[in-house]
Every structure is written in structure tokens, then in C-alpha cells.
Amino acid sequence: MTPAISIVMPCYNGARHLAQSVASVQAQTRGDWELIIVDDGSRDDSWQLMQALAAADPRIVPLQQTNAGAAAARNTGLAQARGRLLAFLDSDDTWHSEFLERMSAALAGREDEALAYCGWQNIGVGREDSQPFVPPEYQTPDKVETLLGGCRWPIHGAMVSLEAVRAAGCFDTGLSSCMDYDLWLRLGSRMTLVRVPEVLAFYHFHDGEQITKNRSRIAFNHLRAQRKFLAAHPDIAQRLGRRRVRALTSGELLHRGYVSYWKGDTETARSLFRAVMASGYGRPKDWLYMLPALLPLPLHRALLRAMRSGRAGKQQG
CATH class of the missing domain: 3.90.550.10 (Spore Coat Polysaccharide Biosynthesis Protein SpsA; Chain A)
Structure with missing residues (x-):
């Protein structure tokens, strides 16, 4: 049957x-x-x-x-x-x-x-x-x-x-x-x-x-799927407008970068932040978070440790 x-x-x-x-x-x-x-x-x-x-x-x-x-x-x-x-x-x-x-x-x-x-x-x-x-x-x-x-x-x-x-x-x-x-x-x-x-x-x-443990791969494949769909539907991209399309694509990548950043996954955050910066997306305060991703990884981690130590000192004071 x-x-x-x-x-x-x-x-x-x-x-x-x-x-x-x-x-x-x-x-x-x-x-x-x-x-x-x-x-x-x-x-x-x-x-x-x-x-x-x-x-x-x-x-x-x-x-x-x-x-x-x-x-x-x-x-x-x-x-x-x-x-x-x-x-x-x-x-x-x-x-x-x-x-x-x-x-x-x-x-x-x-x-x-x-x-x-x-x-x-x-x-x-x-x-x-x-x-x-x-x-x-x-x-x-x-x-x-x-x-x-x-x-x-x-x-x-x-x-x-x-x-x-x-x-x-x-x-x-x-x-x-x-x-x-x-x-x-x-x-x-x-x-x-x-x-x-x-x-x-x-x-x-x-x-x-598990595939879902790789945040970087998921984020970039998500972006590829978005771009593929928009390329196949230029009428939708035109209706939404460039600003909204960028918010949905680069903005989503930025959001995923922040999630990785706050979870302590520095390597994933760095790769996502670099891609967002390459697209020219983000507000000035976003760039303050993203720019250190251009540093060598050891320097970036040292900077983050110093920032966390400084915040902890202020809270204790």
C-alpha cells in the first residue's frame, strides 16, 4: 500500500x-x-x-x-x-x-x-x-x-x-x-x-x-541563502529597498556576531564582524565593537581581557 x-x-x-x-x-x-x-x-x-x-x-x-x-x-x-x-x-x-x-x-x-x-x-x-x-x-x-x-x-x-x-x-x-x-x-x-x-x-x-554547533558556518550560509533568494526575486529586493535589504542581510550577520561576542566565542565574532565591516554596514557604536576584530587574535583577546578587568574594577569600586 x-x-x-x-x-x-x-x-x-x-x-x-x-x-x-x-x-x-x-x-x-x-x-x-x-x-x-x-x-x-x-x-x-x-x-x-x-x-x-x-x-x-x-x-x-x-x-x-x-x-x-x-x-x-x-x-x-x-x-x-x-x-x-x-x-x-x-x-x-x-x-x-x-x-x-x-x-x-x-x-x-x-x-x-x-x-x-x-x-x-x-x-x-x-x-x-x-x-x-x-x-x-x-x-x-x-x-x-x-x-x-x-x-x-x-x-x-x-x-x-x-x-x-x-x-x-x-x-x-x-x-x-x-x-x-x-x-x-x-x-x-x-x-x-x-x-x-x-x-x-x-x-x-x-x-x-553537529552542524548547528558551528555558528560561523551557519551565519554565512544563512547569508548565502538570503542573497540567492533576492537574486532570484529582484522585484522583492526592489520593493524592500536597499536599506531594508541591508538590514535583513548584513544586519542579521551583525546580530549573530554580537551573539557570538557575548557568548565568548571570539573567533566566530571576529569572522562575522569582519564580513559586516567589509560590507560597510553598521552604526558608529557597532564599529567600536567590530574594529578590534582587525587586530591579530592574541591582541584582540588581550584587549577583551583588559576591558573586562576594567569593568569589573569599576563595579567593585
């Missing part, structure tokens, strides 16, 4: 967490799905594990490819998908047991014209105080501008039709991160966005290698 929902899961060295993620799919209150797991050239026991899982559950389809990245792995899965609806889940994340049921219900009657998104929560290493988060309403007259500022749901917090994703060109393999943001920009700008105001997706942080 043809499944109603296809779930695509890329997996690279994910043996440690794969069973938990698959279990969250098998626990769904809606069972008419297929789970396509794509082994992206793993060096651990991921392939053997997904074969064993597939032997125990015929709804699981294991595929294997030479390592090519998450975007390529997802595209491999998309090529084999058969369901009308589509969702994505990484091999170390999980869903609420009613994710498929709630999300598909939100799209009922408009499966081919709408994209549903839901709330999510970070859990795991270093995220003990993370609060559940439900993204705001995006389906407004300013939807495209808001999307350019960023899509505030993770890849496993959305559901859309398979044909819509295929028609949009699937995932851009030139992006090592933010490939989901790039896709949501392309889809969300022309489809109705349906908000499901419930926390149904869980992002698991752990002590292994």
Missing part, C-alpha cells in the same frame, strides 16, 4: 542516536508512513543498524550513498519517496507522538498549497534550561520580509507536499548548513504558511559533531 506520508532521514555516523529517533516515528499515532533513512557514507555501525530496523519494520526503507552531505542525502531520499505529504527528521532528533497526526490535520484540504510548521524545544547537553518555543504567525502581508529575516522552525518542525518540494528543486547541495532555510524561503514565499501552535519537535544536543 502506498504510504500517505514520507519521512526522509539523513544519517551520518548516527548509530548512537538512530534507534531513539526511529522509535519516535514508530510511536506516532498515525501509522500510514514510510521512513526513508539514507546512510551518507557513515563510518560507524549506522548501516547495519538501519538494516536491522528495516527487517523488523517494513515501513522503514534503508538507502546508502557515498558521503556527500545532508542536502544530497535528503535529495536521495526524496527521489525514492512515495507519499503525498513529506516530513524530515534527522537521525538524532525526535517528534512528539502526535506530530504526524497534528501536522497533517492542519493541512487537510490544502495539502498541495500550504506548508505547516510547529513549535519545538532544544534538549540535551548544555540545554537544560531551554524553554519550549512556538514560532510566530508568518502568514501576514509582510510574510516574505519576515521569512528573509529567518525561519524560526527546524527542519523537523514542518510538513509539506512531496510534489511542492520536488517542484522547488529540492535541497541545494552547495550549502553545508541552512539548506532547510533556503528551501523554506522558496516554498514559504509562494505557499500558505499554517502555524500549528504546539511543541511537537525536539532538537537533541549531544557531545558529538
